[in-house]
Amino acid sequence: MKVLTLGGGPAGLYASLLLKRADPDIDITVLERNPPGATYGWGVVFSDRTLAEFREADLSTYEAITDSFVLWDAIDIRYRDELIRSAGHVFAGMSRRELLRILQERCRELGVQVRFEVEVQDLSRASEYELVIAADGVNSLARRTFETELGTRLSEGRARYIWFGTTRVLDSFTFIFRENEHGFFQTHAYPFRGETATWIVECHEDVWRRAGLDTASEQDSIAYCEKLFAEDLRGHRLMSNRSMWIPFVTVRNRRWRHGNVVLLGDAAHTAHFSIGSGTKLAMEDAISLARSVQRREGDLEAAMTDYELERRPVLERFQEAAEESRAYFETTSRYRHLEPMQFAFHLLTRSGRIDYDVLRLRDTRYVEDVDRWFAGGVSVAPPPALGALSLRGLELRNRVVASPVLPEDAEGGALGDGQAAALASAAAGGAGLVVSDLVAVSAHGRIGLGSTGLYSDNHLDRWRTVVAEAHRAGAAVGVRIGHAGRRGATRPRREGLDRPLGEEAWPLLAPSPVPFTARSQVPEDAMDRRDEVLEDFADVTRRAADAGVDLLLIDMSRGYLLGSFLSPLTNERPDRYGGPLEGRMRYPLEVLGAVREAWPEDRPLGVTLVADDWERGGLTADDGVAVARTLAEMGCDLIEPRAGQTTPRSRPRYGRGFLVPYADRIKNETGVATLAGGGITTMNQVNTIVAGARADLCITHGR
Amino acid sequence: MRVGIGLPNAVPGTDGATLLEWARRAETGPFTSLGVLDRMAYDSHEPLGTLAAAAAVTERVRLVTMVVIAPLRSTAVLAKQVATVDALSGGRLTLGLAVGARTEDYQAAGVPHADRGRRFDEQLAGLRDRWESGPGPEPAQPGGPEVLVGGSTDVAFARVARHAEGYVHGGGPPRAFARAADTARAAWADAGRPDRPALWGQSYFALGRDVAERARAYMLDYYAFTGPFAERIAEGLLTNPQQVASQVRGYAEAGCDELVLLPAVNDFEQVERLADVVAAL
Numbered sequence: 001m002k003v004l005t006l007g008g009g010p011a012g013l014y015a016s017l018l019l020k021r022a023d024p025d026i027d028i029t030v031l032e033r034n035p036p037g038a039t040y041g042w043g044v045v046f047s048d049r050t051l052a053e054f055r056e057a058d059l060s061t062y063e064a065i066t067d068s069f070v071l072w073d074a075i076d077i078r079y080r081d082e083l084i085r086s087a088g089h090v091f092a093g094m095s096r097r098e099l100l101r102i103l104q105e106r107c108r109e110l111g112v113q114v115r116f117e118v119e120v121q122d123l124s125r126a127s128e129y130e131l132v133i134a135a136d137g138v139n140s141l142a143r144r145t146f147e148t149e150l151g152t153r154l155s156e157g158r159a160r161y162i163w164f165g166t167t168r169v170l171d172s173f174t175f176i177f178r179e180n181e182h183g184f185f186q187t188h189a190y191p192f193r194g195e196t197a198t199w200i201v202e203c204h205e206d207v208w209r210r211a212g213l214d215t216a217s218e219q220d221s222i223a224y225c226e227k228l229f230a231e232d233l234r235g236h237r238l239m240s241n242r243s244m245w246i247p248f249v250t251v252r253n254r255r256w257r258h259g260n261v262v263l264l265g266d267a268a269h270t271a272h273f274s275i276g277s278g279t280k281l282a283m284e285d286a287i288s289l290a291r292s293v294q295r296r297e298g299d300l301e302a303a304m305t306d307y308e309l310e311r312r313p314v315l316e317r318f319q320e321a322a323e324e325s326r327a328y329f330e331t332t333s334r335y336r337h338l339e340p341m342q343f344a345f346h347l348l349t350r351s352g353r354i355d356y357d358v359l360r361l362r363d364t365r366y367v368e369d370v371d372r373w374f375a376g377g378v379s380v381a382p383p384p385a386l387g388a389l390s391l392r393g394l395e396l397r398n399r400v401v402a403s404p405v406l407p408e409d410a411e412g413g414a415l416g417d418g419q420a421a422a423l424a425s426a427a428a429g430g431a432g433l434v435v436s437d438l439v440a441v442s443a444h445g446r447i448g449l450g451s452t453g454l455y456s457d458n459h460l461d462r463w464r465t466v467v468a469e470a471h472r473a474g475a476a477v478g479v480r481i482g483h484a485g486r487r488g489a490t491r492p493r494r495e496g497l498d499r500p501l502g503e504e505a506w507p508l509l510a511p512s513p514v515p516f517t518a519r520s521q522v523p524e525d526a527m528d529r530r531d532e533v534l535e536d537f538a539d540v541t542r543r544a545a546d547a548g549v550d551l552l553l554i555d556m557s558r559g560y561l562l563g564s565f566l567s568p569l570t571n572e573r574p575d576r577y578g579g580p581l582e583g584r585m586r587y588p589l590e591v592l593g594a595v596r597e598a599w600p601e602d603r604p605l606g607v608t609l610v611a612d613d614w615e616r617g618g619l620t621a622d623d624g625v626a627v628a629r630t631l632a633e634m635g636c637d638l639i640e641p642r643a644g645q646t647t648p649r650s651r652p653r654y655g656r657g658f659l660v661p662y663a664d665r666i667k668n669e670t671g672v673a674t675l676a677g678g679g680i681t682t683m684n685q686v687n688t689i690v691a692g693a694r695a696d697l698c699i700t701h702g703r
Numbered sequence: 704m705r706v707g708i709g710l711p712n713a714v715p716g717t718d719g720a721t722l723l724e725w726a727r728r729a730e731t732g733p734f735t736s737l738g739v740l741d742r743m744a745y746d747s748h749e750p751l752g753t754l755a756a757a758a759a760v761t762e763r764v765r766l767v768t769m770v771v772i773a774p775l776r777s778t779a780v781l782a783k784q785v786a787t788v789d790a791l792s793g794g795r796l797t798l799g800l801a802v803g804a805r806t807e808d809y810q811a812a813g814v815p816h817a818d819r820g821r822r823f824d825e826q827l828a829g830l831r832d833r834w835e836s837g838p839g840p841e842p843a844q845p846g847g848p849e850v851l852v853g854g855s856t857d858v859a860f861a862r863v864a865r866h867a868e869g870y871v872h873g874g875g876p877p878r879a880f881a882r883a884a885d886t887a888r889a890a891w892a893d894a895g896r897p898d899r900p901a902l903w904g905q906s907y908f909a910l911g912r913d914v915a916e917r918a919r920a921y922m923l924d925y926y927a928f929t930g931p932f933a934e935r936i937a938e939g940l941l942t943n944p945q946q947v948a949s950q951v952r953g954y955a956e957a958g959c960d961e962l963v964l965l966p967a968v969n970d971f972e973q974v975e976r977l978a979d980v981v982a983a984l
Contacts, residue, residue, distance in 0.1 A: 292931065295931075302930075305930050306930045306931040308930075309929065309930035309931055309932065310930070310931045310932075405892055405895055405896060405897045405898075406897065407897050407898075408897060437895060438895075493894075493895060493896050493897060494896070494897055494898065495846070496831070496865060496866050496867075497864070497865045497866075497894060497895075497896070498865075499831070517828070519828065519832075558895075642893075644893075645894070648865065650861075651857070651858065652857045652858070652860070652861045652890065652893075653857055654857045654860055654861075654886050654889055654890050654893075655857075655886070656885075658889070677893075678889060678893060679885060679886065679888075679889030679893075681885060701888060701889065701892055
């Protein structure tokens with residue numbers, strides 16, 4: 001068998017030597033464009049798990065690698081001249097040059113031919129080989145040649161970064177944040193030999209331009225960064241190695257092989273450097289490919305399929321976390337108002353792979369410091385989830401919110417026994433706040449016949465009882481008030497969503513005459529009843545105040561009436577209540593004004609807001625932030641972001657805490673408090689979210 | 704948690720008589736349901752036809768599809784078949800539906816693969832309409848049988864929350880089931896559905912050293928399309944009572960309502976062997 005490997009980086013060399021080791025009869029040639037010893041980038045990082053895989057794959061390289069790496073276990077975060085250290089993380093780093101030397105050496109030993117300074121121009125000779133391993137990096141020739149067949153997608157990040165080396169000695173993975181007149185910069189630095197460290201500087205592209213770095217020479221860039229990080233470098237210099245400012249390019253391929261060509265490492269996928277090392281992933285690819293070839297006993301077709309099936313899902317998950325991390329580092333300036341303790345905790349938990357419990361396990365002292373800081377400096381502090389919160393005149397005893405989906409046993413809008421019992425049991429469960437789902441502002445605003453309301457004085461007594469009972473249990477009570485809009489008059493939801501009621505149905509209201517599903521009723525023009533609905537909202541508000549409700553949330557989400565005004569998918573009005581976002585917001589804002597006026601000054605008012613339609617042509621997360629900012633300016637105290645359901649066609653993105661990113665953005669970009677829901681089931685999640693300033697309150701669900 | 708047993712309707716070489724006898728024996732065991740699989744491009748018996756026959760030789764056990772690949776059939780045909788099996792069984796049918804994972808099944812059925820999601824959405828709404836107000840027969844269960852939706856994508860969980868009564872998982876260790884169950888519950892609550900979704904799981908078994916090799920070969924063949932994962936799926940096969948016990952416990956702890964144990968070989972002794980283990984749990 002003849003194998004050609006393009007690229008003499010870690011992926012190409014390692015795959016080649018592993019193949020040769022398994023079958024010495026394979027004829028393998030590695031082509032590398034650079035001379036031996038030339039390398040770009042400084043150090044590489046491995047986790048202990050990767051090292052275990054190396055040991056199993058080839059003991060000889062494993063031993064050479066472990067002989068030359070350095071170990072460290074701390075992450076240091078330097079922000080506003082405070083240094084925060086979280087220990088207990090195990091990293092192993094080594095010089096990239098040394099790694100390549102080890103792999104080259106082993107290739108020679110096993111009889112892999114490595115030819116340097118060979119520039120491959122095209123793949124015309126690929127057919128002379130049974131297998132072509134394209135390990136030729138992020139700009140892979142092979143990948144560019146078969147871009148269409150491979151389904152390549154490249155996305156460029158909005159930050160610029162540059163690799164340096166330095167003699168500044170580090171004993172940790174170090175993040176340093178500095179701000180100057182041009183903006184916010186960060187350094188990612190880590191040791192790779194006893195006497196040298198990798199030093200990556202990164203900033204948003206706007207900052208990079210403002211600083212004139214887009215036209216700066218290499219020497220100018222070094223000088224700029226040395227000045228900016230002078231205090232951190234402590235007199236040490238930054239060393240260049242053909243260093244250039246570049247955007248991070250995320251490479252994805254729908255398929256990793258075409259014909260006899262298979263992609264490895266950066267050619268197949270990239271993951272942002274902040275989450276650790278492309279080298280680790282590339283070498284794991286090499287192990288998987290070599291193992292597949294061995295297992296399939298030379299059936300290369302099957303081996304390449306196995307390799308791809310095994311590695312692609314792993315990389316997809318990894319890339320997801322890396323994207324979170326990349327996005328975080330592009331928007332670090334969003335969090336610069338946070339105090340160092342919270343800033344650092346947010347950074348450590350950015351990708352979702354490390355959370356409160358993991359940090360506590362690795363370094364109890366650090367997490368106890370976080371707890372103490374969160375509680376305002378007391379000596380023995382509860383975990384953040386159990387910290388109190390005040391919103392206007394309301395004091396909540398903790399950050400946990402129970403918001404049960406209510407049974408559908410209301411009659412004529414009056415709270416049913418099952419509904420009252422569900423709210424009471426939620427209040428007895430220890431949450432600081434119980435939030436009832438949609439309470440209709442009118443009989444025609446109900447979702448169905450079993451929906452609860454507060455549109456008649458007859459509804460008041462039952463609410464008074466429920467609120468008083470919750471207060472006795474120590475929980476505050478919130479209600480979402482709203483009008484179901486074009487999702488009204490449906491059958492009980494236990495039978496499925498949005499199934500029209502049939503003969504008992506009532507007329508529906510919406511901004512535009514488009515039915516929710518093909519089976520739904522065509523709604524009437526909501527603006528024909530503009531004042532009536534405003535009054536309904538104000539009346540319900542007064543009754544809620546009367547009943548002792550502590551927090552009111554106006555529902556502007558999920559395709560209900562006010563939510564459907566906000567979304568361009570459902571609001572096709574040509575008048576001042578439609579058109580651009582400003583117009584689409586007009587009616588919901590009128591409702592907010594009417595409610596705020598009717599609601600006691602000392603009680604908080606919130607909005608349940610559609611922060612993303614999860615649908616092409618719909619509201620995006622940016623729109624969600626813009627609406628939230630306006631709401632906050634108009635006196636809204638709390639935003640509960642929701643996503644999807646504007647139409648039945650939304651493409652949801654579930655996952656742990658799937659609404660948290662919206663709560664995070666809205667909280668940190670507009671300063672308004674947020675309530676996050678969406679698959680939060682553990683105290684660990686609540687602690688992670690609240691301590692990291694992603695939200696102020698969390699809706700949790702039992703299992 | 705309830706425990707059901709699968710019929711070997713997708714174990715190649717199983718004849719009709721074996722399926723019927725298997726159903727009879729399962730009926731007398733500690734099992735609460737009889738499950739069937741659906742493949743088009745594979746040596747397997749059609750699931751609803753198989754359950755219709757099973758209905759005739761049993762009186763007690765529930766009959767469950769794990770799953771029927773819905774878009775392979777027209778909505779009208781599927782609605783009628785389901786209503787028929789439900790009527791024949793006296794309302795014992797639970798209908799698991801999904802889009803399936805294999806393109807070959809669509810090719811074999813002569814049905815486009817590309818549009819399957821959109822058609823499935825339409826089917827989920829359309830089936831109910833037909834059971835409630837179609838030409839008949841009327842299903843024994845008013846409004847039609849309980850519907851479960853399977854799949855591992857976010858869209859699948861959204862379908863569970865919009866249209867179904869529950870979720871049917873595709874198999875794996877309890878940890879994988881627990882993750883999927885969390886997502887199903889989160890999607891359900893997000894959609895504003897009261898109560899909680901019914902959660903069904905499945906695992907393969909082949910008890911005894913005498914059948915281990917055949918069972919493994921079957922798993923590798925049935926899941927060949929998954930490449931290296933076929934090995935992993937085969938390794939998940941429950942081959943002794945201890946493994947069955949710990950799987951049952953793990954699924955119960957993850958909140959599973961009913962775990963259906965699917966046979967990887969079609970020897971009758973398997974029913975008795977599994978019955979002994981399950982009865983003693």
